Amino acid sequence: MFKIVQKRVLNEFVTLMKIKAPFIANKVEAGQFIIYRVDEYGERVPLTVADRDKENGTITIIFQTVGGSTSKLAALNEGDSIQDVVGPLGTATEYDEGIKRVAVVGGGVGCAIAYPQAKKLHNMGVYVDLIAGFRNRDIVIIEDEMRAASDELHICTDDGSYGYHGFVTNKLKELIDSGVKYDMVIAIGPVAMMKLVCQVTKPYEIKTLVSLNPIMVDGTGMCGGCRVRVDGKIRYACVDGPDFDGHKVDFDELIRRNNTYKNQESAHKCRITGEVRSNA
Amino acid sequence: MPNMQQNKTPVKEQEPEVRARNFKEVTLGYTEEEAVNEAQRCLNCKNRPCTEGCPVGVKIPDFIKLLAERRFEEAYQVIRSTNSLPAVTGRVCPQERQCESRCIRGKKGEPVAIGRLERFCADYVRKHGISSIKPQSPKNGHKVAIIGAGPSGLTCAGDLSMMGYDVTVFEAFHTAGGVLMYGIPEFRLPKAIVQNEIDGLKAQGVDIETNMVIGKVLSIDEILEMGYEAIFVGSGAGLPRFMNIEGEGLVGVYSANEYLTRINLMKAYREEYDTPIMHSKNVAVVGGGNVAMDAARSAMRLGAQKVYIVYRRSVDEMPARKEEVHHAAEEGIEFLNLNNPVKIDGDENGYVKGMTVIKMELGEPDASGRRSPVEIKGSEFELDVDTVIMAIGTSPNPLLRKTTAGLEANKKGCLIVNEETMQTTKEAVYAGGDAVTGAATVILAMGAGKKAASHIDEYIRSRTN
Numbered sequence: 001m002f003k004i005v006q007k008r009v010l011n012e013f014v015t016l017m018k019i020k021a022p023f024i025a026n027k028v029e030a031g032q033f034i035i036y037r038v039d040e041y042g043e044r045v046p047l048t049v050a051d052r053d054k055e056n057g058t059i060t061i062i063f064q065t066v067g068g069s070t071s072k073l074a075a076l077n078e079g080d081s082i083q084d085v086v087g088p089l090g091t092a093t094e095y096d097e098g099i100k101r102v103a104v105v106g107g108g109v110g111c112a113i114a115y116p117q118a119k120k121l122h123n124m125g126v127y128v129d130l131i132a133g134f135r136n137r138d139i140v141i142i143e144d145e146m147r148a149a150s151d152e153l154h155i156c157t158d159d160g161s162y163g164y165h166g167f168v169t170n171k172l173k174e175l176i177d178s179g180v181k182y183d184m185v186i187a188i189g190p191v192a193m194m195k196l197v198c199q200v201t202k203p204y205e206i207k208t209l210v211s212l213n214p215i216m217v218d219g220t221g222m223c224g225g226c227r228v229r230v231d232g233k234i235r236y237a238c239v240d241g242p243d244f245d246g247h248k249v250d251f252d253e254l255i256r257r258n259n260t261y262k263n264q265e266s267a268h269k270c271r272i273t274g275e276v277r278s279n280a
Numbered sequence: 281m282p283n284m285q286q287n288k289t290p291v292k293e294q295e296p297e298v299r300a301r302n303f304k305e306v307t308l309g310y311t312e313e314e315a316v317n318e319a320q321r322c323l324n325c326k327n328r329p330c331t332e333g334c335p336v337g338v339k340i341p342d343f344i345k346l347l348a349e350r351r352f353e354e355a356y357q358v359i360r361s362t363n364s365l366p367a368v369t370g371r372v373c374p375q376e377r378q379c380e381s382r383c384i385r386g387k388k389g390e391p392v393a394i395g396r397l398e399r400f401c402a403d404y405v406r407k408h409g410i411s412s413i414k415p416q417s418p419k420n421g422h423k424v425a426i427i428g429a430g431p432s433g434l435t436c437a438g439d440l441s442m443m444g445y446d447v448t449v450f451e452a453f454h455t456a457g458g459v460l461m462y463g464i465p466e467f468r469l470p471k472a473i474v475q476n477e478i479d480g481l482k483a484q485g486v487d488i489e490t491n492m493v494i495g496k497v498l499s500i501d502e503i504l505e506m507g508y509e510a511i512f513v514g515s516g517a518g519l520p521r522f523m524n525i526e527g528e529g530l531v532g533v534y535s536a537n538e539y540l541t542r543i544n545l546m547k548a549y550r551e552e553y554d555t556p557i558m559h560s561k562n563v564a565v566v567g568g569g570n571v572a573m574d575a576a577r578s579a580m581r582l583g584a585q586k587v588y589i590v591y592r593r594s595v596d597e598m599p600a601r602k603e604e605v606h607h608a609a610e611e612g613i614e615f616l617n618l619n620n621p622v623k624i625d626g627d628e629n630g631y632v633k634g635m636t637v638i639k640m641e642l643g644e645p646d647a648s649g650r651r652s653p654v655e656i657k658g659s660e661f662e663l664d665v666d667t668v669i670m671a672i673g674t675s676p677n678p679l680l681r682k683t684t685a686g687l688e689a690n691k692k693g694c695l696i697v698n699e700e701t702m703q704t705t706k707e708a709v710y711a712g713g714d715a716v717t718g719a720a721t722v723i724l725a726m727g728a729g730k731k732a733a734s735h736i737d738e739y740i741r742s743r744t745n
Contacts, residue, residue, distance in 0.1 A: 023497045037454055043546065043554045044454075068554055084454040086491040217541050217555075220452045220493050221677040222462075224520035224535035234522055239678060253529040256630035260531050261556040 001081035002036075005058055010141040013064050014109050015074045016050075022057030024049075024087045030116040031211065031243055034059065034087030035219045038072045042083070045069045046216050048113040048188075048242070049088065059087075062112030062141070089219045090242045093117060093209065099183035101127040103175065104150070105168050105197050107189025108134060113211060114188045115142060119149035127151050129180070131171050133189070137162035169196045182206050187246060191258065195251035202247055210246035212237050214254060215261075229253050283320035286389030291396055300580050300611035303466045303549060307371075312350070315400040319348035321385060322392045329382035330394060335727025336363045336435070340379055340394055347397060353410055356401040364438030365431065365477045365726065367406065368460055370399025371469050373723045374601045406476055411483070420444035422740050425508040427494045427680070430458020431722045432713030433514035434478070435729030436736075437486045443737055447485070448508070450492040455545065458516055459714075459722070462545035463537070465574050467581070468604075471544070495679040500687065500709060509743070510708045510736045513687075513695065514729060517714035518677035522670055523566070527624025532558060532632030536567070536575040536671035543578050560667035562586040564635050566621055567671030568593065571719075573604040575669045576613045587613050588663065592620040592640050592653040618642070618653065622660060624668050635663045674719050684709075694718055702732035703739075710736055 006018035024034060033048040051060035065074045076082065095102075102121050106114030111132045118130045130150035134140050135158045147153045155163035156171050164171050168189075176182065185208045187197035194210040201208045216226040219238045226237040229250035235241065292308040293299070299306050310318065322344040330340045339358050346355035359366045375381075375395040383391030424440050426433045429451035437447045455461050460474045482488060494500065494515075503511055520535030522528050539557070542548040546555035563579040565572050568591035576587045589608070591598065594617050598605055609615065622636040639659035646652035676693035686706040688696050695704055695711045702710045712728025714720055 023492070027497055041553050043556075072554075084491050086452065086454070086493060086497075088496055089493065217538055217546065218453065218462075221519050221679055222516065223538040223541045224522075225538040227522075227529075227535075229529055234524075234528070236519055239519070250529070253630075256531055257529065260558070 001083060002085040003081045004076055004078055005056075007076075007078045010062065011139045013139070014062060014112075014141055015065070016060060016062045016112075017073075017076075018053075018058045018060050019082065019085060020057055021059050021085050021087075024085065025052045025054055025057045025059050028052050028059060028088035029092030030120040031093030032088035032090045033219070033242065034061070034085055035089060035216070036061075036073065036082050036086075037084040038069065038076070039083050042072060043069045044084075044217055044219065045073075046089070046213075046219055048211065050112045050116055051119075062109065064109040086219070089238060091240070093120075093186070093211075093243050095121065095124070095126075096184065096207070099126055101129070101180070101182055103129045103131060103172060103182050103185045105131045105172060105185060105187045105189070105193075106133065107168060107193040108139070109141070110189030110193070111141060111146065114186065115146055115149055117186050117188070118146065122149050122151070129154065129175060129182075131156065131168045131175075133158070133168035133193070134162075135159065167196075168193065169200050172197065173200050176200070176204055176206070184209065186211075191251055191255050194246060198246040198249070198251075208246040209243050210249060211242050212244060212249065212254065213242070213258070215258060282323050283317060285317075285321060288390045288393040288396070289314050289318040289321075291393070296607075296610040296612070299467065300577075301583075303581055305470050306467050306607055309403055310396055310400045312352075312404075315397060316348060316350060318393050319344045319397055322348070323384055325384050329384065330379040330392075333378040333380075333382045335378070335723050336369075336730050338363050338379075338398070343401065344392065344394070344397060347401065352401060352404045353408075356405045356410075359398055359401055362730075363726070364435045364481065365460075366398055367402035367473045367477055368431070368469060369723055369726070370395055370397075370402055371473075372464060372601075372721075374721060376602050378723065406473070417442065417444035419446065422446065422744070423448070423508045424510050424512070424736060424740075425450065425503045426512045426514065427500075428452070428458060428514040428516055428713075428715075429456035429478070429488055429490075430514055430516050430713060430725065431460060432725035432729035432732075433458070433512065434481060435726040436512045436514065436712070436733045437729075438481050438484065439730055439733035440736060441481070441484055441486045443733075445737075445740075447487065449486060449488045450494050450498070450503075451488060451490045452493040453545065454490050456488045456490060458514075462541045463571065463574070464722075465540065465544055465578050467577065468574065493679070495683040500680065500684045500706070504708060509740050510710065512702075512729065512732050512736065513680060513704070513709060513711040513715055514713040514725065515677055515680055515715045517674040517719040518693075519675050520670065521673050521675060523621060523672065525621060525623050527626055527632070527635075528670075530624055530626040530632045531630050532560070532667045533624060534558075534667065534669045536565070536571045536669050537674070539575050539669050540571070540578065543582075549578075549582060557582065558667055560584050560665075562588075562665040563667045563669065564588045564590050564621075564663055564665045565669045565671055566590045567673075568598040568600060568617075569671060569673075569719075570600045570604055572671035573600045573608045573613075575671050577608055577611060579667070579669070580611055580613065584667075586665075588616050588665070589613055590616045590619050590621060590635075590637060590663070592618065593650060594618055594642060597650045616663075620653065620655065621668075625662070632666050632668055635665050635668055636660055637663050674714075676715060676718065680715075692718060701735040702728060703735065708739070
């Protein structure tokens with residue numbers, strides 16, 4: 001059993017939890033994820049780790065309530081326990097040597113996962129432009145944390161109620177066109193957003209890393225549910241990823257396969273797809 | 281006088297049309313009378329050829345003799361003295377290729393039903409609440425770690441703990457059992473029975489730590505630094521293979537591993553569990569092994585109207601256990617042998633709407649000694665299915681070899697071991713089961729775990745003396 005030592009409701013849909021998991025806290029790096037199973041009946045649900053505290057042996061997860069399994073988790077309180085938490089899974093993000101400036105692009109709750117990337121790069125001395133997109137001002141999360149982990153924070157809202165009025169892709173393109181030279185772009189958020197970010201960076205030939213969220217069951221290299229097509233080949237997000245070269249990913253196949261259980265979801269309100277992350 | 285009845289004493293089974301729609305166990309097992317009657321068929325012959333066919337060395341004629349004398353518990357103890365999981369092996373071993381294939385009685389008529397008798401003993405002990413733990417050697421103060429709580433790891437753990445070692449098993453899943461829990465379906469191997477065997481090992485003193493992915497949360501070297509003197513790696517088969525044909529990215533294409541894990545481990549077939557699964561109309565399962573049979577029979581139980589096995593060779597080459605093929609056919613699974621998928625066809629929304637299949641014929645024997653299938657040109661036809669399950673094998677999991685210096689694998693990715701001792705290329709690290717052989721059987725994995733246990737014991741003794 002894994003105890004919830006802190007719970008913070010970040011907005012109407014998004015919750016932060018600190019969970020006691022000393023073994024995982026000791027090892028987890030930016031880009032890696034855990035799988036939780038809330039109780040005996042629960043699904044195994046992957047969530048990327050947002051932060052860790054080695055000293056206190058805790059990990060932080062930030063998740064959006066999108067269906068039964070995340071609702072069950074969000075319903076737990078400080079002091080309650082989660083039945084199973086396993087990790088760290090996946091490969092930690094690898095950065096090329098000598099990179100000087102990186103744009104980290106997060107969409108919605110994906111910002112929670114973009115944040116540890118920005119933090120790590122920032123600590124490495126890389127100049128970080130963190131571009132964080134939300135639908136509107138009311139659902140902006142972890143602004144202070146993101147500001148501390150970046151050199152420039154560009155919050156974008158779809159409706160213009162806060163920060164830059166427009167999508168993250170517009171902001172990214174403006175920055176590139178204004179002459180900023182990026183050694184790498186990291187995009188984390190809804191699949192459609194990651195696809196669009198890759199379309200923006202492709203003509204400029206900027207290496208673009210995406211963190212994929214396919215359906216997954218075991219997460220350790222056994223079931224094959226998380227297969228994605230990268231450069232025409234089958235790759236497994238749980239052991240080969242979850243980071244991949246965004247310019248080589250077949251996003252359309254991923255979007256389709258992630259919708260596998262959509263029909264069941266509407267029929268049974270309590271069931272959701274086993275996504276790596278519940279992205280906005 | 282032995283019972284000279286020519287054939288095996290029949291065993292009761294659920295009726296095919298009933299069981300094809302439920303997940304309850306298919307084979308109901310012998311009653312005491314049936315078991316004794318069958319046990320009396322054993323000639324107790326001098327040469328004991330059956331025992332040579334058993335990877336874990338069960339003293340078959342000895343337990344059968346006790347059984348024939350109605351000394352059921354003692355019979356069980358004889359089995360348990362060399363086999364940590366009798367209730368499992370009695371159900372899933374390919375006896376027709378092992379012990380039973382060598383039985384003298386099989387020369388005229390059918391061999392003694394050794395598997396059914398083994399199962400009877402294990403079930404008898406469980407049903408009568410008899411503690412299945414044998415007296416243990418005194419603790420010797422030495423620690424061994426096992427990676428993976430599947431058949432090989434559990435066997436290795438059981439044997440070492442029997443010898444007095446402190447054994448910790450690290451399991452990646454939330455439940456111990458490995459393929460016995462996630463792979464083999466309830467109707468063939470009830471999970472409560474597997475759990476009972478695992479509880480027996482725990483009561484015997486084996487410590488099982490779940491949710492521990494070794495190679496990620498702890499490395500092999502860190503485990504050695506923690507004071508474990510040797511490690512056995514039984515991490516299992518790994519990632520499913522696909523055919524690399526068009527359409528494998530469509531919605532409705534599963535690996536058998538995923539399909540079966542959703543059903544068996546996550547219990548997607550039960551309403552009170554949250555994990556979803558597709559309830560398909562027509563299903564094609566590609567492959568001819570036990571995993572293919574399990575997937576096909578599971579699909580039928582989830583309510584499919586038609587389930588096909590698409591296998592590129594003929595029934596004679598099928599690697600599946602005979603009984604599974606027989607049960608599957610009885611349950612209405614249609615066998616499209618000598619057929620091979622060409623591509624999977626999708627509709628405008630990316631869902632599977634059919635599979636193009638080509639007919640095959642057998643040519644010359646290939647490296648495996650089986651006649652290799654050759655396409656018959658122009659024989660393609662369309663199979664009306666909405667789900668395709670690939671059960672064509674696995675490639676080893678790269679996790680441990682990638683994260684452990686000195687642990688070497690062959691070209692296929694299987695861990696390299698000294699076949700005499702099961703030691704890997706790294707000192708103090710042993711391995712067995714599918715991680716070494718690629719996908720094989722439960723009993724071969726158990727045999728490897730057993731062999732490794734005795735050599736781990738030898739290794740630790742040689743260091744301490």
